[in-house]
Amino acid sequence: MPPPLIFYFDFSSPYGFLAAREIDSLAAARGRAVDWRPMLLGAVFKRNGVRPNLDVPLKGAYTRHDFARAGRRLGLEVRLPEPFPFSSVAAARAFYWLCDQVAAQAKAQPHARPQAQAQAKALALALYERAFLAGQDISRSESVLEVAAAQDLDRTALADGLQTPAVKARLRREVEAAIDAGVFGSPYLLVDGEPFWGYDRLPQVAAWLDSGGW
Amino acid sequence: MPPPLIFYFDFSSPYGFLAAREIDSLAAARGRAVDWRPMLLGAVFKRNGVRPNLDVPLKGAYTRHDFARAGRRLGLEVRLPEPFPFSSVAAARAFYWLCDQVAAQAKAQPHARPQAQAQAKALALALYERAFLAGQDISRSESVLEVAAAQDLDRTALADGLQTPAVKARLRREVEAAIDAGVFGSPYLLVDGEPFWGYDRLPQVAAWLDSGGW
Numbered sequence: 001m002p003p004p005l006i007f008y009f010d011f012s013s014p015y016g017f018l019a020a021r022e023i024d025s026l027a028a029a030r031g032r033a034v035d036w037r038p039m040l041l042g043a044v045f046k047r048n049g050v051r052p053n054l055d056v057p058l059k060g061a062y063t064r065h066d067f068a069r070a071g072r073r074l075g076l077e078v079r080l081p082e083p084f085p086f087s088s089v090a091a092a093r094a095f096y097w098l099c100d101q102v103a104a105q106a107k108a109q110p111h112a113r114p115q116a117q118a119q120a121k122a123l124a125l126a127l128y129e130r131a132f133l134a135g136q137d138i139s140r141s142e143s144v145l146e147v148a149a150a151q152d153l154d155r156t157a158l159a160d161g162l163q164t165p166a167v168k169a170r171l172r173r174e175v176e177a178a179i180d181a182g183v184f185g186s187p188y189l190l191v192d193g194e195p196f197w198g199y200d201r202l203p204q205v206a207a208w209l210d211s212g213g214w
Numbered sequence: 215m216p217p218p219l220i221f222y223f224d225f226s227s228p229y230g231f232l233a234a235r236e237i238d239s240l241a242a243a244r245g246r247a248v249d250w251r252p253m254l255l256g257a258v259f260k261r262n263g264v265r266p267n268l269d270v271p272l273k274g275a276y277t278r279h280d281f282a283r284a285g286r287r288l289g290l291e292v293r294l295p296e297p298f299p300f301s302s303v304a305a306a307r308a309f310y311w312l313c314d315q316v317a318a319q320a321k322a323q324p325h326a327r328p329q330a331q332a333q334a335k336a337l338a339l340a341l342y343e344r345a346f347l348a349g350q351d352i353s354r355s356e357s358v359l360e361v362a363a364a365q366d367l368d369r370t371a372l373a374d375g376l377q378t379p380a381v382k383a384r385l386r387r388e389v390e391a392a393i394d395a396g397v398f399g400s401p402y403l404l405v406d407g408e409p410f411w412g413y414d415r416l417p418q419v420a421a422w423l424d425s426g427g428w
Binding site (some may be wrong): 040048058059061065069072103110157176182183184185195197198200201203204 | 228262272273276277279283286287368396397398399408411412415417418421428
């Protein structure tokens with residue numbers, strides 16, 4: 001089995017949301033799994049001296065317009081929560097906490113990681129939908145816990161998890177690893193080492209996988 | 215006949231080159247003409263406080279990689295001329311000079327503009343190909359004159375034209391008009407007022423025209 005695609009995203013990224021909805025089925029149709037790696041775009045931007053598009057005068061207005069238009073095309077009424085952008089630290093920590101939890105429970109199984117991620121991906125999509133479909137907050141720990149509870153996850157254990165040094169350190173490591181891998185935006189995909197930046201690159205990713213590259 | 219699409223681009227924009235190769239046939243297949251409007255991205259960036267992607271550390275490397283990849287997919291061996299980015303003032307002035315020349319000659323005809331643009335578009339594509347296929351300079355007036363001469367244009371008249379206050383003023387007006395229209399990147403398309411930014415939006419432009427929008 002070829003290695004999984006690596007899907008870097010930030011929970012505060014509107015186009016990350018659109019990509020997250022589609023990437024697993026796009027890859028699965030081509031016999032590939034996807035490893036999801038939430039990271040913090042703020043830290044990435046800081047390192048690269050980049051401002052997010054939404055902060056740039058004309059680009060910001062266009063990006064809001066384009067995101068709504070991209071949503072309509074998919075039959076979705078997308079929204080940006082207020083305030084925007086927002087901190088995605090709690091959401092990202094919750095994701096990795098859940099990965100670690102399920103992986104620990106399934107330690108005996110050699111292929112634990114994909115199973116561990118299935119639950120974490122479901123949580124991620126629920127968080128993303130709260131932010132960009134319901135237009136509600138996912139920046140506060142309390143909001144993340146609500147979404148997790150609605151997914152039948154252990155609210156108390158997660159509340160503790162969000163505060164543990166190991167989970168905080170895990171997210172910091174993941175952000176550093178993303179920066180080291182060259183990630184500078186969200187969504188950002190690595191397909192056998194080949195980088196694709198942006199939701200609008202998904203058709204090209206599909207073509208790349210179909211053809212074996214060009 | 216519905217109004218033409220408006221195609222804003224900078225002669226120093228690699229993705230502007232890719233879009234210029236395709237936009238007229240994309241539009242013509244849907245019964246639409248395209249009005250080409252070269253502008254100066256430097257002036258636009260300055261107004262918006264934006265740095266070009268190629269100047270941003272990781273984005274620059276990615277953009278070079280992505281441009282080459284996009285070219286390969288089209289069967290093109292694309293290049294970036296050195297130095298890059300370069301001044302596109304002479305190329306843009308030549309374009310508008312030629313539009314004005316041909317329009318003046320055809321003044322009696324009510325539909326002069328599309329005919330005027332046909333020659334100017336051929337010159338634009340030849341300039342673009344010199345820059346991004348041959349990887350050669352188009353920033354100096356001398357280079358622009360060479361390309362024009364190869365297109366059977368009057369080299370001496372163009373050399374004079376590049377220095378006339380009217381042509382200089384025309385380009386300044388076009389740049390201001392582009393900024394006023396909300397343009398902040400290249401390529402940038404207006405389809406009945408609907409903005410589309412980037413070469414990778416062309417499939418969406420086609421879908422928009424096919425469906426009447428969504």
